[in-house]
Amino acid sequence: MTMNNHISIFARTGLLTALLLMVLSFTPDVYLFAEPADTEAAPLFIQQEETAAEQDTSAANPKVISDKIASLDELFSVNKIISAVVLLLFTFLFNRALLFLLGRLAENKGAYRLIIKRLIPFLNILIWALAIYAVIAGIIDPPVETVLAVGASVGIAVGFAAQDILKNIFGGFIIIMDRPFQVGDKIEVGNYYGEVTAIGLRSTRIVTPDDSAITVPNADLVNNSVSNTNSGALFCQVVSEIYLPATTNLAEVREVAYKAAISSRYVFLNQPVVVLTENVLHERNFAIKLKIKAYVLDIRYEFRLKSEITELVLEELNRRKLIPAYTRPPEEPAAG
Amino acid sequence: MNFKDTIERGKTLIIAYWAKLQDALALFLRWTRTKLRQLILPLQKLFGFTVIKHDLKSHSVDVSSYLTDTDQKLAEIPAGYREKFEVYKDIEEDWYVPASGNIVQFRNALKKWEEGFASNMAVIGEKGSGKSTFISLAEKECGETDSIRIDVKETYWKTDQMLTLFGQHLGLEDFSKPEAIIRGLNNLEENKVVFLENMQNLFLRNINGFLALEALWLIMAETKEKVFWVVSCSRYTWQFLNKAFNADTHFSYILNVDTLGQPEIKNLIMNRHKATGFRLIFEPDESIRKSRAYKKRLDKPAEVQKYLEEEFFERLAAMAEGNCSIALILWLRSLEYGEKRNIIVRPVEVAVIDELDVLTPDVLFVIASIIMHDTLKVTDLTRVMNSSVMESRVILTKLRSRGILHEMNGSYYLNQLVYRQMLRLLKSKNLIH
Numbered sequence: 001m002t003m004n005n006h007i008s009i010f011a012r013t014g015l016l017t018a019l020l021l022m023v024l025s026f027t028p029d030v031y032l033f034a035e036p037a038d039t040e041a042a043p044l045f046i047q048q049e050e051t052a053a054e055q056d057t058s059a060a061n062p063k064v065i066s067d068k069i070a071s072l073d074e075l076f077s078v079n080k081i082i083s084a085v086v087l088l089l090f091t092f093l094f095n096r097a098l099l100f101l102l103g104r105l106a107e108n109k110g111a112y113r114l115i116i117k118r119l120i121p122f123l124n125i126l127i128w129a130l131a132i133y134a135v136i137a138g139i140i141d142p143p144v145e146t147v148l149a150v151g152a153s154v155g156i157a158v159g160f161a162a163q164d165i166l167k168n169i170f171g172g173f174i175i176i177m178d179r180p181f182q183v184g185d186k187i188e189v190g191n192y193y194g195e196v197t198a199i200g201l202r203s204t205r206i207v208t209p210d211d212s213a214i215t216v217p218n219a220d221l222v223n224n225s226v227s228n229t230n231s232g233a234l235f236c237q238v239v240s241e242i243y244l245p246a247t248t249n250l251a252e253v254r255e256v257a258y259k260a261a262i263s264s265r266y267v268f269l270n271q272p273v274v275v276l277t278e279n280v281l282h283e284r285n286f287a288i289k290l291k292i293k294a295y296v297l298d299i300r301y302e303f304r305l306k307s308e309i310t311e312l313v314l315e316e317l318n319r320r321k322l323i324p325a326y327t328r329p330p331e332e333p334a335a336g
Numbered sequence: 337m338n339f340k341d342t343i344e345r346g347k348t349l350i351i352a353y354w355a356k357l358q359d360a361l362a363l364f365l366r367w368t369r370t371k372l373r374q375l376i377l378p379l380q381k382l383f384g385f386t387v388i389k390h391d392l393k394s395h396s397v398d399v400s401s402y403l404t405d406t407d408q409k410l411a412e413i414p415a416g417y418r419e420k421f422e423v424y425k426d427i428e429e430d431w432y433v434p435a436s437g438n439i440v441q442f443r444n445a446l447k448k449w450e451e452g453f454a455s456n457m458a459v460i461g462e463k464g465s466g467k468s469t470f471i472s473l474a475e476k477e478c479g480e481t482d483s484i485r486i487d488v489k490e491t492y493w494k495t496d497q498m499l500t501l502f503g504q505h506l507g508l509e510d511f512s513k514p515e516a517i518i519r520g521l522n523n524l525e526e527n528k529v530v531f532l533e534n535m536q537n538l539f540l541r542n543i544n545g546f547l548a549l550e551a552l553w554l555i556m557a558e559t560k561e562k563v564f565w566v567v568s569c570s571r572y573t574w575q576f577l578n579k580a581f582n583a584d585t586h587f588s589y590i591l592n593v594d595t596l597g598q599p600e601i602k603n604l605i606m607n608r609h610k611a612t613g614f615r616l617i618f619e620p621d622e623s624i625r626k627s628r629a630y631k632k633r634l635d636k637p638a639e640v641q642k643y644l645e646e647e648f649f650e651r652l653a654a655m656a657e658g659n660c661s662i663a664l665i666l667w668l669r670s671l672e673y674g675e676k677r678n679i680i681v682r683p684v685e686v687a688v689i690d691e692l693d694v695l696t697p698d699v700l701f702v703i704a705s706i707i708m709h710d711t712l713k714v715t716d717l718t719r720v721m722n723s724s725v726m727e728s729r730v731i732l733t734k735l736r737s738r739g740i741l742h743e744m745n746g747s748y749y750l751n752q753l754v755y756r757q758m759l760r761l762l763k764s765k766n767l768i769h
Contacts, residue, residue: 259546262579262580265720268766269576269769270769297767311722
């Protein structure tokens with residue numbers, strides 16, 4: 001069973017629960033959580049008969065209706081709406097400012113860059129959750145029945161109209177809790193590879209090496225295989241691949257490749273440099289695939305390390321004439 | 337006094353009060369602004385909002401003024417006193433403070449080699465940490481065994497350059513190949529101790545820059561029984577060679593000379609100071625002045641001085657991190673010549689380099705290379721960075737003009753006054769690991 005099925009089942013179960021809650025909340029005399037003290041002695045069928053009678057009376061009584069309207073007016077008074085809007089606006093501004101400052105702090109404190117950036121999605125959700133709680137519990141302060149009714153209505157609306165969004169939001173929660181990758185990591189998902197710059201509730205943003213920002217829905221990230229290059233560390237492995245003729249002197253090539261890797265300024269030598277060779281068939285000819293596995297000291301220099309190693313190896317192999325002439329650039333004419 | 341006068345007097349009073357009020361308001365505003373600035377500046381710094389100007393003169397104020405100030409301070413100290421603290425000068429044996437009994441270890445290793453245990457030794461330490469001084473003292477320990485000292489002053493990364501140097505110092509006729517050197521050394525009638533200084537100059541971090549070093553490994557391995565090799569190497573070169581070539585497997589003994597603790601740093605300075613005949617007066621900084629530990633000793637001046645001395649050396653040792661030349665230069669920088677052969681010791685000050693606009697990633701890579709090689713010439717840097725001569729020259733000249741690098745005979749090296757701060761910065765960015 002895929003994660004997508006899990007989410008669908010989760011969403012549908014949520015919908016059903018919301019429906020049930022709504023039905024229950026509109027029948028106020030069926031007590032969900034506790035029975036009132038004075039009903040202890042009365043048999044259940046008598047209670048139900050009495051409540052049915054009261055319901056009829058209240059439905060017919062205009063005073064009761066006007067009371068309910070008045071209580072609704074009180075619940076959503078202008079003051080409360082303004083307070084809620086102000087609080088949400090303040091939360092929005094505070095959240096933006098805090099996230100901006102954390103972003104600056106992360107860039108300013110290189111050693112803690114990834115740790116600080118990982119905090120950002122958590123804080124984002126925490127701040128909004130607190131703000132919504134403050135609006136509901138502190139400002140509007142509705143009765144439990146209303147919360148259930150509104151919750152159920154919203155649940156149905158969201159469930160029917162925005163199943164995909166719901167999937168993405170659940171996906172976002174799963175990513176934040178399960179942490180298959182974090183902000184600052186380099187990941188590969190589908191055809192895209194890049195640095196994770198933001199993990200939101202609906203989508204995750206990655207920036208590719210050619211500086212394109214890609215927004216990937218969280219549901220896709222949960223349903224597909226994601227390859228994480230550095231898993232939270234500042235360094236990551238870089239593999240440079242070079243194809244050589246099968247007749248090349250491999251011992252010499254390996255030495256050149258190793259020295260090229262350790263000579264690069266971008267290499268992180270606390271991790272090993274490994275040179276591997278593989279025999280491959282290329283256009284009906286055997287060829288050697290040279291793989292140089294080295295770690296880069298900061299993921300931001302990943303492509304520079306790859307490029308530098310490739311350049312150094314090819315330059316040296318050409319200088320030593322270890323690559324056949326037809327693959328080498330023409331030699332410069334002798335002076336004079 | 338008539339009514340008109342009363343009015344005039346009232347007016348004068350009002351003007352005077354108004355002026356006083358304006359004055360008080362202006363003072364209050366100034367005070368508020370100062371306090372706010374004090375509060376905001378550290379926050380700006382923390383979040384990286386400090387304006388980094390690209391004008392060469394404007395932002396170098398901290399380091400430049402620190403360095404200028406240092407020159408001025410050093411010039412004010414009596415020459416006789418200053419001479420005792422010169423970093424690159426042979427010192428008296430009594431002044432040498434070894435790290436954890438290194439000389440004893442050398443003596444034991446030499447004895448074992450003389451008894452037939454084929455071995456060699458590496459002496460590791462940061463630039464200016466006393467490797468040469470250790471070798472000078474070790475030379476005296478050799479007794480009757482013949483010893484030769486080879487100082488690799490320039491970068492010799494080609495095999496033939498190194499072989500020529502060896503051939504000249506060892507008095508060998510044939511030094512065309514490593515095998516010839518091996519043959520020559522093994523045919524010597526008497527055993528020898530060879531002190532090879534600055535092994536970091538026998539390589540360049542370049543794809544072809546390890547040839548001389550590989551030849552050295554071979555020569556050492558093949559001549560261990562006849563020659564006791566004592567090789568000194570800079571700390572960060574050693575770390576690199578260890579990771580890239582397992583350098584430690586080529587040596588039987590490894591001595592670290594840059595591990596001086598607080599007591600050793602204090603001895604190092606006080607041994608020299610005692611020879612000068614000056615009297616020291618330690619001064620507290622603002623944080624110590626406010627501390628209870630300081631205040632409660634105020635009635636006993638001798639105890640105050642003792643406390644300040646301890647505090648001073650604790651901070652100095654923390655800053656020097658075992659490197660004696662850094663400790664010596666920071667000591668000299670803290671001094672001020674007083675009256676009647678008194679020398680006032682001010683609290684240790686260090687230059688802040690983190691916000692320098694000149695320290696771009698490319699420049700930091702250059703500085704990391706210089707720290708790894710100790711010194712580099714323009715052409716060597718070009719090979720290390722795989723860049724053009726022009727690019728290397730521009731960066732080196734820029735850093736020299738800012739006081740971060742010094743230049744001697746075309747070789748560039750890091751200013752000891754910013755050595756520790758620069759190392760910390762590079763380590764925080766994973767450039768030195």
